[in-house]
Amino acid sequence: MRAVDAxxxxxKAEGVDVVFGLPGGANLPTYDAFxxxxxxxxxxxxxxxxxxxxxxxxxxTGRVGVxxxxxxxxxxxxxxxIVDAMMDSVPVVxxxxxxxxxxxxxxxxxxxxxxxxxxxxxxxxxxIQHPDEIPRxxxxxxxxxxxxxxxxxxxxxxxxxxxxxxxxxxxxxxxLPGYQPxxxxxxxxxxxxxxxxxxxxxxxxxxxxxxxxxxxxxxxxELATLDRFPVTCTLMALGAFPAPHxxxxxxxxxxxxxxxxxxxxEADLICCIGARFDDRITGKLSEFAxxxxxxxxxxxxxxxxxxxxxxxxxxGDARNVLTKLVAEYRALExxxxxxxxxxxxxxxxxxxxxLRYDEATNGEIKPQYLVQALYxxxxxxxxxxxxxxxxQMWAAQYYHFDEPRKWINSGGLGxxxxxxxxxxxxxxxCPDATVVCLAGDGSVQMNMxxxxxxxxxxxxxxxxIMNNGYLGMVRxxxxxxxxxxxxxxxxGDFPDFVKLAEAYGATGVRLTQSAGLxxxxxxxxxxxxxxxxxxxxxxxxxxxxxxxxxxxARDMVG
Amino acid sequence: xxxxxxxxxxxLLSLEELEAAGGLRTGRKHVLSILVEDxxxxxxxxxxxFARRGFNIDTLTVxxxxxxxxxRITLTVDGALHPIDQVTKQLHKLINVLKIRDLEPNDTVxxxxxxxxxxxxxxxxxxxxxxxxxxxxKVVDVGRRSIILEITGTTDKVAxxxxxxRPFGLIEMMRTGEIAxxxxxxxx
Ligand SMILES: Cc1ncc(C[n+]2csc(CCOP(=O)(O)OP(=O)(O)O)c2C)c(N)n1
Ligand SMILES: [Mg+2]
Numbered sequence: 001m002r003a004v005d006a007x008x009x010x011x012k013a014e015g016v017d018v019v020f021g022l023p024g025g026a027n028l029p030t031y032d033a034f035x036x037x038x039x040x041x042x043x044x045x046x047x048x049x050x051x052x053x054x055x056x057x058x059x060x061t062g063r064v065g066v067x068x069x070x071x072x073x074x075x076x077x078x079x080x081x082i083v084d085a086m087m088d089s090v091p092v093v094x095x096x097x098x099x100x101x102x103x104x105x106x107x108x109x110x111x112x113x114x115x116x117x118x119x120x121x122x123x124x125x126x127x128i129q130h131p132d133e134i135p136r137x138x139x140x141x142x143x144x145x146x147x148x149x150x151x152x153x154x155x156x157x158x159x160x161x162x163x164x165x166x167x168x169x170x171x172x173x174x175x176l177p178g179y180q181p182x183x184x185x186x187x188x189x190x191x192x193x194x195x196x197x198x199x200x201x202x203x204x205x206x207x208x209x210x211x212x213x214x215x216x217x218x219x220x221x222e223l224a225t226l227d228r229f230p231v232t233c234t235l236m237a238l239g240a241f242p243a244p245h246x247x248x249x250x251x252x253x254x255x256x257x258x259x260x261x262x263x264x265x266e267a268d269l270i271c272c273i274g275a276r277f278d279d280r281i282t283g284k285l286s287e288f289a290x291x292x293x294x295x296x297x298x299x300x301x302x303x304x305x306x307x308x309x310x311x312x313x314x315x316g317d318a319r320n321v322l323t324k325l326v327a328e329y330r331a332l333e334x335x336x337x338x339x340x341x342x343x344x345x346x347x348x349x350x351x352x353x354x355l356r357y358d359e360a361t362n363g364e365i366k367p368q369y370l371v372q373a374l375y376x377x378x379x380x381x382x383x384x385x386x387x388x389x390x391x392q393m394w395a396a397q398y399y400h401f402d403e404p405r406k407w408i409n410s411g412g413l414g415x416x417x418x419x420x421x422x423x424x425x426x427x428x429x430c431p432d433a434t435v436v437c438l439a440g441d442g443s444v445q446m447n448m449x450x451x452x453x454x455x456x457x458x459x460x461x462x463x464x465i466m467n468n469g470y471l472g473m474v475r476x477x478x479x480x481x482x483x484x485x486x487x488x489x490x491x492g493d494f495p496d497f498v499k500l501a502e503a504y505g506a507t508g509v510r511l512t513q514s515a516g517l518x519x520x521x522x523x524x525x526x527x528x529x530x531x532x533x534x535x536x537x538x539x540x541x542x543x544x545x546x547x548x549x550x551x552x553a554r555d556m557v558g
Numbered sequence: 559x560x561x562x563x564x565x566x567x568x569x570l571l572s573l574e575e576l577e578a579a580g581g582l583r584t585g586r587k588h589v590l591s592i593l594v595e596d597x598x599x600x601x602x603x604x605x606x607x608f609a610r611r612g613f614n615i616d617t618l619t620v621x622x623x624x625x626x627x628x629x630r631i632t633l634t635v636d637g638a639l640h641p642i643d644q645v646t647k648q649l650h651k652l653i654n655v656l657k658i659r660d661l662e663p664n665d666t667v668x669x670x671x672x673x674x675x676x677x678x679x680x681x682x683x684x685x686x687x688x689x690x691x692x693x694x695x696k697v698v699d700v701g702r703r704s705i706i707l708e709i710t711g712t713t714d715k716v717a718x719x720x721x722x723x724r725p726f727g728l729i730e731m732m733r734t735g736e737i738a739x740x741x742x743x744x745x746x
Contacts, residue, residue, distance in 0.1 A: 178594075
């Protein structure tokens with residue numbers, strides 16, 4: 001069988017139903033196999049769009065995304081999605097074409113050192129050296145992407161090798177001696193964690209994307225409600241714990257709530273589950289949670305004590321560990337009333353410092369209100385992707401996610417242009433869901449071209465642009481930290497997003513008034529086919545509250 | 559109400575008891591013996607990891623093992639500068655890395671090979687050869703105005719030898735970096 005036909009067989013065996021890609025010389029053989037390979041291929045307009053779409057698909061479904069590009073520029077265009085997927089632990093298999101083996105190392109046409117360029121940012125990568133290796137390498141790639149701490153992998157296939165004939169045998173026994181993730185969690189450590197939690201007076205559960213990846217939301221909720229633990233989530237974990245729940249403190253970190261950040265600041269015990277003490281969470285590291293002891297549950301041992309020394313480490317899959325932790329916790333005698341004073345204090349912060357903004361007086365749309373209106377218009381049930389900037393933070397603050405995998409954004413890398421293609425991928429993965437991309441007017445232009453993919457393929461996404469005419473987040477920093485000296489952040493009134501939407505064959509809508517916004521959004525979202533809504537919002541609004549970079553949580557401003 | 563700043567969990571946890579302070583620096587040199595799959599790019603992955611994470615490699619040697627598909631990398635890192643625990647955990651994440659041992663200095667024999675090219679004029683030649691003998695080094699090549707010496711030993715011994723030779727006029731020095739093997743019957 002042709003090696004490329006074996007590629008199709010491998011993808012099917014891995015349960016792949018769709019891939020996102022764009023062909024070129026070096027992967028022509030693979031594209032020939034797609035003609036009757038039985039796998040849906042979505043032709044993107046830029047490989048980065050395809051990569052982010054595969055991420056969106058993976059984040060929304062929990063399955064492995066697949067993204068293809070040719071050699072050279074095709075592969076380099078994939079670098080941003082690869083790094084993005086690495087930072088956010090997204091399982092994506094990137095399959096790149098490579099020049100013929102005889103040209104390797106000669107600066108051949110469209111040769112790029114894909115392995116070298118991507119090496120720092122992949123969980124692992126495979127350079128195919130013999131056609132017979134293709135099936136096994138692909139299966140290994142899926143295995144590595146999906147298991148342990150998920151992440152991106154690259155399989156680079158030289159053109160001549162993909163053209164070869166091989167004796168294809170299905171591979172069912174993937175064994176990688178150097179890769180054996182610890183998933184169970186040490187029972188003794190879990191018992192220690194349970195005891196520590198039971199005696200803590202001011203505990204907080206600090207929850208990260210690992211809980212979403214592990215599908216451990218139910219277990220988290222069980223643990224939290226066994227003993228009224230306050231819960232806060234990182235940007236990556238919104239929805240892992242239901243936002244309407246009374247034990248939910250809101251997001252923590254730079255633009256988190258005061259209640260969450262102050263609780264962390266005063267906590268005596270922080271139980272971190274699947275998060276990594278990123279600087280956007282800790283602020284000034286030396287003043288992060290100065291009174292706390294730490295339990296850290298993570299499937300990646302290298303995260304433990306990386307930034308903050310941990311007292312009780314538990315290496316394992318969050319679902320396994322939380323299941324055991326709940327069982328251990330039940331066996332203990334728990335007196336929840338010990339947390340009364342703690343809750344009083346938290347309720348005090350909540351009452352005093354709710355998320356707030358000044359309402360507009362002139363009928364303009366406040367950006368925060370746009371998110372609230374979107375929440376209403378979608379009954380809080382949409383899958384929401386965002387780009388990066390102010391709109392992303394407001395979405396995180398005001399769209400109250402009640403389930404995991406409904407909030408899809410680029411957290412670690414902060415990639416502008418992520419939202420639209422990610423929405424496309426999410427919609428392909430979850431065709432019955434309402435998928436909204438809440439975009440920034442700057443960011444959306446970075447992967448705008450995928451609107452053509454959506455109209456061509458009938459991928460019904462709704463792009464709501466929070467249009468402030470600015471690279472808003474950068475403008476905010478210039479206002480606050482650079483003495484109001486605006487430098488290269490004003491994008492004026494360009495482009496005309498309504499006309500642009502129409503040019504792409506989508507529906508374009510412009511909204512400028514606060515009155516009737518919810519209904520207008522509802523109507524736009526109910527319009528069949530891809531829709532792009534240009535929502536003009538107050539231009540110079542700032543995201544608050546805020547921990548200024550390098551500052552401590554208790555010094556939040558705004 | 560209990561005052562803030564007075565942890566309610568004090569009695570349960572102590573860093574010492576739990577030996578969990580993995581991020582702390584040990585303050586000594588560490589010799590890591592690493593078994594890796596002999597696949598293309600392995601060394602790049604390791605070197606890249608060190609560069610990216612800001613870890614400094616002091617010495618690094620690579621060689622085959624008795625198993626053709628497996629190579630051994632011996633590298634030394636300064637535990638005063640780097641959290642060794644982070645270094646080994648990050649290394650473990652590399653899929654081609656099979657096994658890492660952070661060798662205990664007391665249970666390990668380490669050796670390094672070094673060659674020195676020394677300028678010798680007239681009577682100095684005899685003096686240099688005498689030093690060489692004391693250090694149980696070997697003369698491997700003799701030229702009219704230079705001499706090449708070879709020595710194996712621990713890094714300290716090699717360094718001491720170097721210090722003795724320098725005054726004569728050291729033209730060039732080649733050191734392999736350390737290799738290490740554990741004492742006793744078990745495999746390194
Ligand atoms: C690719 C990329 N380039 C630059 C940045 C830096 N950056 C962060 S937020 C931001 C502004 C984004 O503007 P917009 O999409 O309009 O969002 P807003 O903040 O206005 O809501 C920029 C330029 C980035 N995150 N990503
Ligand atoms: Mg903007």
